[in-house]
Amino acid sequence: MGDRPELRGLLHDLQSKSASLGSAARLLKGDPSSAREMLPLMIQETKEILLCLREYRKRIAGDVSDE
């Protein structure tokens, strides 16, 4: 990966978004009343994580199909 800085950037993005999603889930567990505000953002974050993963797969295998 040393010669693929774009992959490093993608993984960093993935790591950052997953961390936020994990923190949000813990927050939601402690305060279920925040679901109305949190869930749309969490769903959006999950979509972005999926995009990241697809982008990563595309770059390493050239495969864009969604299995």
Next chain:
Amino acid sequence: MDKLKILIVDDDKLAQKVLAGHLGAHELCFASSLAEAKRCVEAGRLHICFIDLQLGRDDDRSGLQLIPLAAAKGVYSVVVSSHDSEELVDKAYGLGCDDYYIKGNEEANVRSILGKYLQKRSALGVDHLFTRQFITQDPATKAGILDAIKYAASDLPIIILGPSGTGKTSLGRLIHDHSERKGEFVAINCSAYTEELLEAELFGYKKGAFTGAAESRKGRLAQADKGTLFLDEIGTMSLNMQTKLLKAIEERTFYPLGAERPETSDFRVISATLEDLQGLIAQGRLRFDFFQRIHGLTVPLKPLAQRPCDILPLIHFFAKGLKRLSFSPDAKSCLLSHSWPGNARELKRLVGLLASGHEGRVTREHVLRHLTHFPSARTPSSVGFVTEDQYRCALRDGLNGSVDRFTREIVQRNLAENGGKKTRTLSALKISTRLLYSALKPRPESRTGRTPDGRPA
């Protein structure tokens, strides 16, 4: 705690929301780009700034540029990033950030960061702390208290070591006040109860749990929910009680007496004792696993006689609201040379007595009149080295027995003052290792000064 003005800089809306969830009690503002963040910092009046380094997928850690700007404005800056390379962490600290944590660890970090910020801010008002909240001019005592306050915001257990009347409960309350815990400070003196009563006090009970339990009652553990449980004289707690409390501390759940369902309580433990806890473990009077649960930071408080610089400031503090007192030079010298076996509590009582008397001008005679009630007083008028109590003890227990008791008390007190460090006690008292361990060994109560097998104690 004051409402702080906090800026959250992150391009990720969910990350902003997560931090906001942990900082709900404060005034928050948000920025998603560097330009927006710069404008907020420039506008001023910020206390803390949480900064994500990468502001956008193709951004090259532009958040770093915000750190020196925040530092110049006196804003406490905290980097929140998923970058964790040592090089980057060094760079951020080099630019002047105050804290750095890896994204996703908000629960573990946010509260302690707020505590550290308050600590830093209050360091400027440290004089206020030592002239209003815990009166001391002694450098070692000040250092110990500042250390304790540094850990106030964490959940780390704290043990305060010191003789009676040195301010252990006041310090416990001070630590609680500097923590972020919203619950109550609940203090209990473990030595004031029998085992059964202590269990009922700590865990509470349900109606009909035992004879006399006409109503259900909430225990101290439940009262201390989201607050602090202060266990005074922890060394006097029975092994059985330690086992029960250990489980409650470990799991934060417990069964009130007569209850079928467990209750939960999120309490932080601060313990206090005048005894040497390591010595109690060696004697089998303290469970090692219990000690592990209550032992985090140890804060020693010296007896008042070892910090004479605090005597006059404490007198002024205790005399507030009472009659103004003026001490003659020989009265001051008498106060400074007294041994203060009751420590600050004894001094407070003396001030109360002096202020409620007729004299505004206090002479040596006035002081001595009240100090003579204490048998171990070491005033200039005291005669000889042995106090009346020690002499009576020798007559009652025999000379060997009283010398042995004298030795043990001195060794144990010095060990407690040294935070259990045996090497320090060996050096301070100039004694052999053998004598040290002999003094720490449990002795059966003996009135003859001899052990049960007839050897001199």
